[in-house]
Amino acid sequence: MNRPGIAAFFSSGASSVAPRVDALFWSLVLASAVVVAVLVLLNLTFLIRYRRGSPARRGPLEVSTWKFEATWIGLTTVGFLGFFFWGARVYLDMERVPADAYSINVVGRQWMWDIRHPNGRREFDELHVPLGRDVRLLLSSEDVIHSFFAPEFRVKQDAVPGKTVSVWFKPTREGVYPLYCTQYCGTKHSQMTGRIVVMSPDAYAAWLTCGPTPRIAERGRELFTKYSCSGCHDQPSQIHAPPLLNVYGSMVPLQDGTFVYAGDEYLRDSILLPTKQVVAGYQPIMPSFQGVVSESDLLDLIAYLKSLPTAASAAPQPSPAAP
Amino acid sequence: MSLLVESSKAPPRMPSYLEAGHTVRSWLFTLDHKRIGILYMAAITVFFSIAASAAALMRIELLTPAGDVVTSETYNRLFTMHGVLMVWFFLIPSIPSVLGNFIIPLMIGARDVAFPRLNLLSWYLFMAGGILATYSIVAGGVDTGWTFYTPYSSTYSNGHVMAMAAGVFIAGFSSIATGLNFIVTIHKLRAPGLTWTRLPLFLWSMYATSIILVLATPVLAITLVLMAMERLWGVGIFDPKLGGDPLLFQHLFWFYSHPAVYIMILPGMGVVSETLAAFARKPVFGYRVVAASSMAIAILGFLVWGHHMFVSSQSVYAGVVFSLLSFLVAVPSAIKVFSWTATLYRGHITFETPMLYALGFIGLFTVGGLTGIFLASLAVDVHVHDTYFVIAHFHYIMVGGMVMAYMGGLHYWWPKISGRLYHEWTARIAALITFIGFNLTFFPQFVLGYLGMPRRYHMYPEQFQTLNVLSTAGASILAVGYALPLFYLGWSFFFGRRAGPNPWGATGLEWKTASPAPEHNFETTPVVTTGAYAYDAEGNP
Incomplete structure (x- = not known):
């Protein structure tokens, strides 16, 4: 947007990964240009030299064709594998999210x-x-x-x-x-x-x-009541449901004897797919909120759960301004 | 290919397939593979014209960044209509159902395909599907894109999705029946002496195509039925709100649709092998490897569908494996391009229209194939996925490849179809116009995609305008290139010079019989004694 026109075509982008993607892209352009140039040259040469009625010498080939076939099968395979590894290498780095992001x-x-x-x-x-x-x-x-x-x-x-x-x-x-x-x-x-x-x-x-910063955790608390989560999860309650204090950031014991790390993903799953990971000592009686709670409400609910006193409160969110 | 005629006495001449009946009934109830081929040709020409008109409207809309010609609703319906009709009602049946139907029995020295009634049923199924698809367009259209991605198609879209999907579903059975027919025909009806290693390469490519048609199309049918169940009855399969998985649809859809890409290019490769051999007047270089590469493409083509989903949130490691397999499937295509180039070496080359189309194919397919390598490279695909780069890439394969090959094949076998010759220079100029128009339309789209213009955009930021104007200018040239053959081929059908049995001096059984082909193809069953493309040192058959 701030680099309109053809200049953008050669711009190196604005992220740390962009120059690496561009290096691969332009190498592919170069390799393709070489292949196209060689093919065009060969085709034109043959088309002119071997047009019908031209004096060029014909007759059967002196060498067996398999040598040519093996050569170009080998060369293309090696070239392709090279680009495969290069592309996969950069991609894996693009997919691996840094821990402190x-x-x-x-x-x-x-x-x-x-x-x-x-x-x-x-x-x-x-x-x-x-x-x-x-x-x-x-x-x-x-x-x-x-x-x-x-x-x-x-x-x-x-x-x-x-x-x-x-x-x-x-x-x-x-x-x-x-x-x-x-x-x-x-x-x-x-x-x-x-x-x-x-x-x-x-x-x-x-x-x-x-700017305006709505207190999402407060809104989450309201939703916690609105969706009747509090009916079971707030203490004291008639229904036997796991308490939610100290959950975020802890290792939760499950019914099958394993443990799961209670991060964002766990909280989301527990709301949408409550029977996926049942906490040890509890019955899978919670209904699924899939299709009931909107994505936006879900984020606020999770924010509320994270705002409760947690096991990992010693390790708060990294400060935004730190480099 | 030489053959021995069993009887030296000339039997009474059979009427040509065109003279075998002149009533509408004699066409609509024909069991003759050649007439069925013509029925397909008429049908796909109509569907092509409708789909091309949609593309023309889109290109006019994209002349300016603002959405000023049609509304967004209409634009979305136009690209859906363009994609669905072009893929299922033009490209997939183009070479297989038109040229394949017409030429396969002639090439193998048979009287017809193995199941003539099934063949006619295929055409009726195709028409039923086509009419349903057309109904859904007339009734108001569909705005899902030809890919029908869920949950948009199953829950959110308000278009006539079910009618369109039902049309595609029914046309799929036409594909399956045609594929089955060709497989059995090539296995069982070859003339005496026509062994597998003597088969013309067009037959190898049609055989590979037929395998894909039979194995992949049922998966499309299943996918569309699942989508219908969710849309009509709310059965949760793809929509997460109903407990489904949207990515499941993409896996199923591309498990069909990637092999379908090879349905849309393998037959073209077969046509190019035939025309190059005929106009270079020598055998195709590395016949066995070229034949084997068709089969390799058919098999490997089933294992690469995930490369459409690198940014879909499928597993990172699945992405890596699909990338590797996608690089590997490009090797057999590269083999073909090199072999075609080597075929020209020491040939006796002339430049009739089919040859021009074949040479155009090699150039455009090479660009399409090489940009496919860009898309197989994971890190680059992340950037250009779902941009105009992808649009340009697959149009270089589908239009630059398959449509060029279809036009080339049509011109090559036109004398056998019509018994007449078209005006050579007009046809050459049309081929050249098509080539120039095509490149001007689609090359700028590679640049647009790299610069970040997303596909399926009704409006776009101003900095993309220059390249879009170039592309639209190219499309208007391309339209001339496609319209011309309608006129000069139509004219030649009635007024062209008589062609004679073998106007190109080509080998192949189809050139041993009269033009237009007799009703039952051959007076006597031919016997084959040599391999395909047996030209002598002077380039004579």
């Missing part, structure tokens, strides 16, 4: 991007991120499949309803960059676009606190 929730919805920062600041179709920081987006969708595409970052990931998928990048240049939805999602698919604003960490920290 700064997490932002992104919900796709017909036809907007609904973005929540860790302190509760919410924005639509615009994503502010700090420069030089590993940023992890927790993508989910409220309705159909969307896809988060930041071309200048060379990053793309589908937002699939019913699950949360991580994608990460590290912005390397301040500026404003386009954001597109690239999975067809209905009538206004082409208007599900937005902007990504890369700011200096200080500016980002200031931005984070200046």
